[in-house]
Amino acid sequence: MKPSPRVTAGATLLLLTSMVLSVLLLRQVDRLRAGATLQEVLYLSSPKAIKRLSLGYSGLVADIYWTRAVQYFGNKHHTGEEHYKLLAPLLEITTALDPKLRVAYEYGSNFLAAPPALGAGMPQEAIRLIQFGIRNNPDQWHLYYDLGFVYYLELKDYVAAAKAFEAGSRLPNAHPFMKLMAGNMAQHAGDYQMARMLWTATYESATEKVVRANAKAHLRAITVDQDVIALDDVVAKYRDETGHLPNSFSELMSAGLLRGLPLDPLGHPYVLVSDGSIEVNDPDNLPFIQKGTPPGYVPPSSPHLPTSD
Amino acid sequence: MSPRIIHIALNTFREAVRDRVLYNLIAFALLMSGGAVLVGQISIDIERLVVINLGLTAVSLFGVVIAIFIGIGLVSKEIERRTLYTVLSRPVHRWEFIAGKFFGLAGTLVVNTLLMAAGVFVALWYVSPHLQKSDVWLLVALYFIVLQFLVITSLALLFSSFSSPLLSAVFAFSLFAIGSFAEDLRGFAGMTHGVERWLATAAAYLVPNISALNVISQVAHEQPVSGQLALYNTGYALFYSAMALCGAVLIFERRDLK
Numbered sequence: 001m002k003p004s005p006r007v008t009a010g011a012t013l014l015l016l017t018s019m020v021l022s023v024l025l026l027r028q029v030d031r032l033r034a035g036a037t038l039q040e041v042l043y044l045s046s047p048k049a050i051k052r053l054s055l056g057y058s059g060l061v062a063d064i065y066w067t068r069a070v071q072y073f074g075n076k077h078h079t080g081e082e083h084y085k086l087l088a089p090l091l092e093i094t095t096a097l098d099p100k101l102r103v104a105y106e107y108g109s110n111f112l113a114a115p116p117a118l119g120a121g122m123p124q125e126a127i128r129l130i131q132f133g134i135r136n137n138p139d140q141w142h143l144y145y146d147l148g149f150v151y152y153l154e155l156k157d158y159v160a161a162a163k164a165f166e167a168g169s170r171l172p173n174a175h176p177f178m179k180l181m182a183g184n185m186a187q188h189a190g191d192y193q194m195a196r197m198l199w200t201a202t203y204e205s206a207t208e209k210v211v212r213a214n215a216k217a218h219l220r221a222i223t224v225d226q227d228v229i230a231l232d233d234v235v236a237k238y239r240d241e242t243g244h245l246p247n248s249f250s251e252l253m254s255a256g257l258l259r260g261l262p263l264d265p266l267g268h269p270y271v272l273v274s275d276g277s278i279e280v281n282d283p284d285n286l287p288f289i290q291k292g293t294p295p296g297y298v299p300p301s302s303p304h305l306p307t308s309d
Numbered sequence: 310m311s312p313r314i315i316h317i318a319l320n321t322f323r324e325a326v327r328d329r330v331l332y333n334l335i336a337f338a339l340l341m342s343g344g345a346v347l348v349g350q351i352s353i354d355i356e357r358l359v360v361i362n363l364g365l366t367a368v369s370l371f372g373v374v375i376a377i378f379i380g381i382g383l384v385s386k387e388i389e390r391r392t393l394y395t396v397l398s399r400p401v402h403r404w405e406f407i408a409g410k411f412f413g414l415a416g417t418l419v420v421n422t423l424l425m426a427a428g429v430f431v432a433l434w435y436v437s438p439h440l441q442k443s444d445v446w447l448l449v450a451l452y453f454i455v456l457q458f459l460v461i462t463s464l465a466l467l468f469s470s471f472s473s474p475l476l477s478a479v480f481a482f483s484l485f486a487i488g489s490f491a492e493d494l495r496g497f498a499g500m501t502h503g504v505e506r507w508l509a510t511a512a513a514y515l516v517p518n519i520s521a522l523n524v525i526s527q528v529a530h531e532q533p534v535s536g537q538l539a540l541y542n543t544g545y546a547l548f549y550s551a552m553a554l555c556g557a558v559l560i561f562e563r564r565d566l567k
Contacts, residue, residue: 003562
């Protein structure tokens with residue numbers, strides 16, 4: 001039997017119209033239910049219950065929860081929100097479902113520990129997460145590194161950081177810099193040398209582009225901070241010698257205090273302001289800098305990260 | 310609607326009743342009464358929550374199983390018994406046969422759901438004799454469950470129009486399972502780039518969006534469901550079902566039944 005052309009045409013037209021309309025309506029549903037999937041964390045927050053409900057497919061469910069955590073963090077971070085109420089429960093569920101999911105500890109602790117605007121500002125939650133990871137993966141030196149990092153950077157607890165690096169350095173296959181950091185932590189805690197060492201280690205050991213870019217941005221920021229401190233010293237020395245502030249870097253060069261025009265890590269010259277302070281040319285592209293920003297400068301909510309390599 | 314479609318739909322309904330499809334109500338009644346009595350004795354302050362979650366989940370799963378197992382046989386059974394030839398030898402178009410089968414099974418599921426809904430409300434009344442204002446949201450959740458059935462029935466019918474019953478069941482169950490994670494899928498698609506993004510987005514929009522039609526947890530926690538969502542979900546389920554049915558019609562029109 002030959003198909004009826006009228007039915008074929010009608011059914012095809014209706015099929016295409018229905019397809020387009022269903023997609024359009026689905027987009028409206030998504031708009032209405034933004035984040036609705038995540039809300040179930042509020043309804044069913046027990047990792048044990050979720051593990052039982054996963055019917056043995058806990059690995060797959062963990063992957064889904066991890067992706068939800070990334071999406072949740074990404075969306076909040078993108079809009080510059082400061083409250084990340086569901087982040088810790090999402091990570092707790094993820095790691096309870098799959099305690100070997102190293103990536104969830106590494107990135108999750110970063111998401112949790114970083115101060116607001118950059119992260120959730122929950123370093124204690126980050127430490128709890130990594131400690132759970134260490135209990136379940138005692139042979140992973142990376143986790144000790146992450147733990148030390150949070151203690152060092154967010155809590156400024158240099159003793160605890162040194163202990164974490166030391167514990168990690170004793171593991172087989174631990175990177176040699178773990179021992180180095182454990183040793184240097186006591187001596188140089190809180191100074192730029194230590195920070196540079198940590199971020200260099202991160203840059204060299206990370207494989208993910210975003211992590212490397214973040215480390216590179218921090219290394220650039222450390223360079224800027226150190227440069228600005230050094231240039232402030234030069235300006236102060238010039239003022240002491242001449243009794244007035246320099247009008248330009250060329251005056252400092254003529255006085256033999258500078259060898260050449262100082263450039264920031266982006267290759268732009270630093271700016272010498274009339275009050276003698278030093279500023280960078282393009283602060284938006286030098287995220288995480290503590291010094292060299294114009295007065296009242298507000299950094300963008302999402303830092304502009306450099307390309308990593 | 311043409312009288313021929315109504316006849317086929319009524320026959321499909323009668324056949325489902327004759328096949329003792331509604332016997333699932335006995336299992337459902339036992340589950341609900343057992344659950345309501347048991348939970349009242351062993352738990353504290355979550356009786357309503359458990360009855361709503363258990364009841365609505367059972368309504369949904371029982372219905373999905375019926376939609377798939379009856380839906381996949383709607384066409385193949387008629388061919389196997391050779392009754393299809395009798396039907397098509399009369400002035401009945403093939404598309405009318407598909408439409409009639411769909412409405413017949415949808416009707417069976419609606420009746421089944423209404424009876425099960427009554428069971429849920431009786432169990433709810435048993436654990437908490439005073440019905441609350443928020444219980445009206447249960448009706449919305451039940452309505453969404455019926456919309457789920459329409460989508461699943463149309464998909465089962467689509468697969469049944471070209472595949473064996475076993476494969477149709479596998480396809481339909483798979484799409485139901487994938488559709489339950491449809492929102493995650495669209496989220497994942499949004500995180501990809503380039504060609505992968507297009508492909509993943511197309512796939513994510515093609516699978517049925519079962520997750521948005523499931524508000525059981527929400528209503529169990531007495532959270533309201535917006536009228537807009539009900540409207541969009543209704544439109545979505547109707548258009549998605551129409552899309553799948555059109556696919557079934559296009560395939561069935563070309564199928565060689567000799």
